[in-house]
Amino acid sequence: MATKGMTLCNVCCLLLYVIAAVLAGRDFYQILGVSKSASIRDIKKAYRKLALQLHPDRNPDDPKAQDKFADLGAAYEVLSDEEKRKQYDTYGEDGLKEGHHGSHNDIFSSFFGDFGFMFGGNRQQQDRNIPRGNDITLDLEVTLEEVYSGNFVEVVRVKPVAKEAPGKRKCNCRQEMRTTQLGPGRFQMTQEMVCDECPNVKLVNEERTLEVEIEQGVRDEMEYPFIGEGEPHIDGEPGDLRFRIKVLKHPLFERRGDDLYTNVTISLVEALIGFEMDITHLDGHKVHIVRDKITKPGARMWKKGEGLPNFDNINIRGSLIITFDVEFPQTQLDEQQKEGIQSLLKQSSVQKIYNGLQGY
Amino acid sequence: MEIIHAVHVFVKSLLFLLLWSNCEGRESEHNHVTCGSLVKLLNTRHNVRLHSHDVKYGSGSGQQSVTGVENADDANSYWQIRGKPNRPCQRGAAIKCGQAIRITHMKTGRNLHTHHFSSPLSNNQEVSAFGENGEGDDLDVWTVQCEGIHWERDEDVRFKHVGTDVFLSITGEQYGHPIRSQREVHGMSTPNQHNWWRSMEGVFLQPSQVPLRHDEL
Numbered sequence: 001m002a003t004k005g006m007t008l009c010n011v012c013c014l015l016l017y018v019i020a021a022v023l024a025g026r027d028f029y030q031i032l033g034v035s036k037s038a039s040i041r042d043i044k045k046a047y048r049k050l051a052l053q054l055h056p057d058r059n060p061d062d063p064k065a066q067d068k069f070a071d072l073g074a075a076y077e078v079l080s081d082e083e084k085r086k087q088y089d090t091y092g093e094d095g096l097k098e099g100h101h102g103s104h105n106d107i108f109s110s111f112f113g114d115f116g117f118m119f120g121g122n123r124q125q126q127d128r129n130i131p132r133g134n135d136i137t138l139d140l141e142v143t144l145e146e147v148y149s150g151n152f153v154e155v156v157r158v159k160p161v162a163k164e165a166p167g168k169r170k171c172n173c174r175q176e177m178r179t180t181q182l183g184p185g186r187f188q189m190t191q192e193m194v195c196d197e198c199p200n201v202k203l204v205n206e207e208r209t210l211e212v213e214i215e216q217g218v219r220d221e222m223e224y225p226f227i228g229e230g231e232p233h234i235d236g237e238p239g240d241l242r243f244r245i246k247v248l249k250h251p252l253f254e255r256r257g258d259d260l261y262t263n264v265t266i267s268l269v270e271a272l273i274g275f276e277m278d279i280t281h282l283d284g285h286k287v288h289i290v291r292d293k294i295t296k297p298g299a300r301m302w303k304k305g306e307g308l309p310n311f312d313n314i315n316i317r318g319s320l321i322i323t324f325d326v327e328f329p330q331t332q333l334d335e336q337q338k339e340g341i342q343s344l345l346k347q348s349s350v351q352k353i354y355n356g357l358q359g360y
Numbered sequence: 361m362e363i364i365h366a367v368h369v370f371v372k373s374l375l376f377l378l379l380w381s382n383c384e385g386r387e388s389e390h391n392h393v394t395c396g397s398l399v400k401l402l403n404t405r406h407n408v409r410l411h412s413h414d415v416k417y418g419s420g421s422g423q424q425s426v427t428g429v430e431n432a433d434d435a436n437s438y439w440q441i442r443g444k445p446n447r448p449c450q451r452g453a454a455i456k457c458g459q460a461i462r463i464t465h466m467k468t469g470r471n472l473h474t475h476h477f478s479s480p481l482s483n484n485q486e487v488s489a490f491g492e493n494g495e496g497d498d499l500d501v502w503t504v505q506c507e508g509i510h511w512e513r514d515e516d517v518r519f520k521h522v523g524t525d526v527f528l529s530i531t532g533e534q535y536g537h538p539i540r541s542q543r544e545v546h547g548m549s550t551p552n553q554h555n556w557w558r559s560m561e562g563v564f565l566q567p568s569q570v571p572l573r574h575d576e577l
Contacts, residue, residue, distance in 0.1 A: 134435030153568040
């Protein structure tokens with residue numbers, strides 16, 4: 001009897017658990033693939049990466065694509081908002097007060113721009129007859145620290161948006177040739193401006209927030225386009241807004257591809273007897289250097305894996321190359337020191353003459 | 361009586377706290393013009409936007425011309441707000457009133473510039489676009505004159521030139537062909553109704569968090 005009771009109890013518990021799991025709602029952290037302690041930057045980065053993969057236009061054969069994409073949007077909407085995230089952490093999805101505000105389209109377009117997403121296709125290949133507004137290119141300065149760790153830049157775009165207005169306006173104006181008859185057998189060709197009639201619009205300035213990602217390993221001159229966020233065209237499509245990355249010079253590190261170069265000046269004593277030191281890297285971690293042999297001026301040390309992450313595969317890193325130069329003592333030596341050094345070092349006189357320039 | 365007094369103090373401090381907390385968060389960068397932003401500048405007296413293009417002055421310095429246009433949808437009216445030469449401003453930081461900046465034309469990479477040449481229509485001081493790839497000379501620097509601490513987006517400001525002390529102005533003179541109906545932009549020595557400007561459309565960068573730093577254990 002006891003065992004039967006136990007099994008029944010177990011079954012009940014299991015059933016209860018399953019029901020609870022189903023009712024508890026979606027696991028937003030799992031959908032985004034981030035840990036419960038993820039920073040807002042990690043969340044934005046995860047969203048941006050997954051949004052490109054899960055967009056329904058990119059998965060036309062998957063019947064669940066629309067749902068997966070909607071889940072992603074819901075997850076980002078909650079976890080990117082401090083208040084909602086707290087509520088979700090405590091009470092689960094059911095604990096969230098109001099329904100979802102902005103549509104997923106709003107969230108998606110703040111990362112990529114408006115106007116129907118083109119996957120790989122060229123916008124120009126669309127209707128060439130549709131007039132297009134100007135493109136805007138903004139030079140975005142980024143630091144080497146941001147190239148190393150990545151970052152997000154929030155941007156407020158204020159742009160004119162066409163709104164309905166009373167009355168009509170002239171649109172699609174173009175020059176056309178008209179033939180008029182002046183008399184029998186006499187014609188005249190004139191150029192005339194011909195316009196269509198369209199509903200009247202007025203341009204009103206509106207604001208929206210965009211998220212630009214500075215991806216790890218990004219290179220100078222790389223561009224991040226936001227479709228449709230450029231200048232409007234009253235008779236056609238808006239142009240695009242492009243952010244062009246400009247990597248700033250760093251006081252300590254020089255970038256060459258994925259490698260970083262830096263220089264260290266050591267004293268003559270350290271060069272001869274050895275030394276130990278730390279170099280603080282771009283994200284604050286320390287690179288430890290130990291040297292117990294003689295270090296010649298111009299000597300280079302390669303630290304593999306301490307360079308920048310590669311843009312195409314951030315698990316691959318370049319190297320940190322450290323070049324040492326030696327600072328000689330500033331004050332002149334007295335006779336006693338000279339004799340001491342002579343006897344300590346026991347290096348015989350060299351005095352070798354040679355052509356060091358060799359045509360350079 | 362004691363209880364009433366205690367309640368009184370409590371309510372007072374609660375109200376004070378509420379008042380104080382409401383004042384916080386008003387200083388968000390969302391309403392400021394920030395370093396690195398692209399803006400269109402509207403002259404509020406004449407309702408035209410500061411503009412430049414690959415057209416040179418036919419007189420004066422012969423440098424690239426700067427005008428005022430009526431269109432609101434031309435990308436050639438975008439200017440980037442940058443720091444002084446060799447003193448870059450931090451990306452996303454709000455521009456302070458009185459701060460020295462450069463105003464760089466987005467499409468041509470030339471800086472808003474003025475010098476001792478006469479403007480073609482009104483004989484005021486010629487304002488041109490000068491330099492290459494954002495680098496010109498010391499006459500590219502202007503200070504933003506406004507009330508308050510920071511340059512607000514919906515605020516009228518003046519631009520005073522560091523070097524010749526003139527104000528960026530428009531008084532309404534119009535060009536003919538090939539830039540018909542565009543207004544002359546020039547420098548004037550007195551502050552008046554003709555030198556108020558307001559930022560309109562644009563791409564306003566917000567300040568970013570510094571990337572996470574972590575020390576190895």
